Amino acid sequence: MIEQVKIIKLTGNLNATTSQDFRQNITETLKVGTKIVLIDFQDVTFMDSSGLGALVLAFKTLRAADSKLVLCSINEQVRILFELTNMDKVFEIFPSQDAFNQVLVSKA
Known part of the structure; x- marks a missing residue:
């Protein structure tokens, strides 16, 4: 059975x-x-370039498998890293899981 959405909740550091x-x-x-992997950053306190690299690799790997990677609940430090590297243009980022679920329901 294919799972529509898988939520991965990260905690602490992504490094x-x-x-x-x-x-x-x-x-x-x-x-x-x-089909869709939602990475929840709510409990992530820090992410460095290794973490960002892992995210980009996951994005490419999932895209090659016809899956989609989306993010939610990123904090200010992580948001700044995304903006500095222009990755905020690559990743679809939602303010929260609820916001993601509302969009998902509206597309169903």
Whole structure:
């Protein structure tokens, strides 16, 4: 059975130390065949370039598998990193899970 939406809730830091676990999580998600992966950043306190690199790799990997990666609930520090690298133009970012769910329901 294909899962429509998989929510991955990250916590703490997304950096060189934790990005390997994140990539593994994406690989597992691909095996299920999820159509949309929502990364919830609500409890992420810090993200560095390694974390951003892992996100870009996940984005490309999921896109190649006809899946979509979207983000929600990013904090100010993460938002600044996205804006400085123009990744805010690449990723679809929602203010919250509720905002994402409203858009998803409106498209159904």
